[in-house]
Every structure is written in structure tokens, then in C-alpha cells.
Amino acid sequence: MxxxxxxxxxxxxxxxxxxxxxxxxxxCYSTFSGKFQAQEGIPQFIKRGQTTRSEVFDxxxxxxxxxxxxxxxxxxxxxxxxxxxxxxxxxxxxELVIRFENQIVSDVRIEKTGSGWGLFMQPAQFALPERSRx
Amino acid sequence: xxxKLVWGMGLLMFVLTGCxxxxxxxxxxxxxxxxxxxxxGKTTPSEVLNRFGEPWGYREYENRSVMxxxxxxxxxxxxxxxxxxxxxxxxxxxxxxxxxxRLQVAATAWGVNSSLK
Numbered sequence: 001m002x003x004x005x006x007x008x009x010x011x012x013x014x015x016x017x018x019x020x021x022x023x024x025x026x027x028c029y030s031t032f033s034g035k036f037q038a039q040e041g042i043p044q045f046i047k048r049g050q051t052t053r054s055e056v057f058d059x060x061x062x063x064x065x066x067x068x069x070x071x072x073x074x075x076x077x078x079x080x081x082x083x084x085x086x087x088x089x090x091x092x093x094x095e096l097v098i099r100f101e102n103q104i105v106s107d108v109r110i111e112k113t114g115s116g117w118g119l120f121m122q123p124a125q126f127a128l129p130e131r132s133r134x
Numbered sequence: 135x136x137x138k139l140v141w142g143m144g145l146l147m148f149v150l151t152g153c154x155x156x157x158x159x160x161x162x163x164x165x166x167x168x169x170x171x172x173x174x175g176k177t178t179p180s181e182v183l184n185r186f187g188e189p190w191g192y193r194e195y196e197n198r199s200v201m202x203x204x205x206x207x208x209x210x211x212x213x214x215x216x217x218x219x220x221x222x223x224x225x226x227x228x229x230x231x232x233x234x235x236r237l238q239v240a241a242t243a244w245g246v247n248s249s250l251k
Contacts, residue, residue, distance in 0.1 A: 013140040020144065069192045070179035070199065070227075076188055093158065097188040111187035114158030114206070 034079030035060045038094035038110055046098065046108050053103040064095075073100040078113075091116040159205030160186045161220055168220065168232055177229040182222060189222075199224045 036043055045051065045059060056075065057063070063075040077096040083089065093113040099106050161168065171177070171185060182189075182201060191202030201222040208215030221233040 009137050013137045017140055017143075020147075067192060068194070069188070069201075070183060074188065089154075091156065095188060109187070111160060113160065114156065116154060116156030116158075116208075118154030 034094075035063075035077050036079055036096050038079045038081065038092070038096075042096070042108055042110060046105055048105055048108065051105045053100050053105075056098060056105065060096075063098075072106075073103075074098070075100070087119055089118045155207075155209040156215075157207045159203060159218075160188075161203045161205055163205045163218055163220070163234065166216070166218065166234060166236060168234060172222070172229060172232055174229050174231060178227055179222075179224050182229075197226055198230075 043060070046056065053073070053075070060077055064078045065074070065076040067074060075098045077098075079094045079096070081092045083091075092115050095111045095113055096108070097111055098108045163169075172182075179199065179201065186203070189201040190204045191200075193200050193202075201224070203220040203222070205218045205220060206215070217237045219235045219237055221235070223230045223233070
């Protein structure tokens with residue numbers, strides 16, 4: 001009788017474990033947001049001294065920010081990448097910063113804005129400061 | 135299989151769920167202070183842009199401009215995190231003053247946030 005009870009308990013434990021794993025397995029994904037892909041580098045069509053502002057806006061769309069900073073016209077595009085693989089999640093944020101002189105690209109660079117990781121859940125991206133800029 | 139072991143694993147997973155770390159911001163603060171790169175009376179906006187990149191916010195009025203950077207970190211289990219805004223005020227293209235404002239000190243546990251300040 002004791003052996004039967006132990007077997008029953010073991011089967012129940014295995015069933016609970018299988019159910020837990022079946023909930024975790026679908027939690028594998030990778031998602032990104034933004035109009036450029038940071039892991040691909042600077043978009044190839046952008047060339048310093050050649051590409052115009054309108055070409056940039058046509059291909060990448062409206063930027064996150066478009067303003068004059070220290071006298072230089074600047075456009076900023078954002079990119080966030082979140083990955084979750086079984087028990088581990090990671091986050092990386094980047095910005096594509098393009099500076100113009102006389103409406104021609106004078107400088108372009110990718111800047112890292114943040115990173116994070118988390119166990120058994122998405123990294124703390126829910127706690128990130130808002131992307132919107134003043 | 136031992137049921138206690140399974141429950142123990144479940145509890146461990148629950149605890150580990152609260153483990154995460156996030157850092158955001160282009161100017162890393164140490165103990166809420168700016169790095170020594172910034173020198174009042176010397177540093178220029180272009181030096182800041184070249185070193186730390188595009189600010190989160192920017193405004194300009196006549197001879198005065200302000201760059202605003204954010205710095206944020208949030209870490210581990212029963213979590214402690216801080217959120218700062220960094221104001222760099224320039225006059226005539228030279229750094230006039232710096233201001234680091236702590237916006238929030240937060241404790242977070244398993245997605246439940248509470249702001250302590």
C-alpha cells in the first residue's frame with residue numbers, strides 16, 4: 001500500500017514538473033522594435049558626405065527625435081531587442097544617431113542606451129525609463 | 135521522484151524569477167556622481183557629444199543650452215533601483231554647471247514596484 005502511495009505521489013510530481021516545463025518551453029522568443037537593426041550595424045545606404053536627409057527619412061521613416069543639438073541638425077532612431085530563451089532573458093537598447101550638415105549626413109553612429117538580463121522572466125524592461133524624449 | 139524536491143525546485147524557480155539587472159543611460163554615474171570628465175569652465179558640448187553620445191533631452195535659449203541625460207539601474211531579487219536625470223548647463227558653449235537629480239529610489243519584488251522616494 002505504501003509503495004502504491006509513493007508511486008502515486010511520484011507520478012503526480014512528474015506530472016506537475018511536466019506541466020511546469022510545458023509552460024516554460026513556449027516562452028522562447030526574440031522581439032525587436034525600432035526602425036533599424038543594431039546588430040546589423042549602420043544601414044548600408046547611409047554614407048557620410050553623400051546621403052541626404054530626405055533619403056534617410058524616406059528609407060527609415062520618421063525618427064524618434066529630430067532637433068538641433070549644439071548647432072547641429074540631428075535625427076535619432078531607436079532600437080530595442082529582447083530575447084527570451086527558456087530561463088534566461090536579455091535586453092539591449094541602441095540608438096542610431098545621424099547628424100546633418102546642409103541636409104547631408106555628416107556623421108552617423110550607433111550608441112548603446114541600455115542592457116539587462118533576467119531569470120525566468122523578461123529582463124526588467126518593464127522598469128526602463130520611457131523612450132519618449134522631451 | 136520526491137515531492138519535496140519538486141516543491142523545492144518550484145520555490146527556487148520562484149525566487150530566481152526576481153533576479154534581473156537592467157542598466158540604461160549613456161553617462162554612468164558612480165554613487166550618484168558624474169565622472170571626472172566633466173569640468174565646469176572647460177568642457178564643451180561637442181566634447182560631451184563625442185564622448186557620451188546624443189542626450190535624451192536638449193533645449194536651447196539664446197546663449198544657454200542644456201543637455202539632459204538619464205541614468206537608470208535596477209538589480210536583483212528584492213530589488214533596489216535608482217533613476218537619475220543629469221543636467222549639463224552650458225553658457226557660451228562652455229559648461230557652466232552640472233546637476234544630478236535623483237528622481238526615484240524604488241524597491242521591486244517580482245514585478246511589484248514601490249517607490250521609496
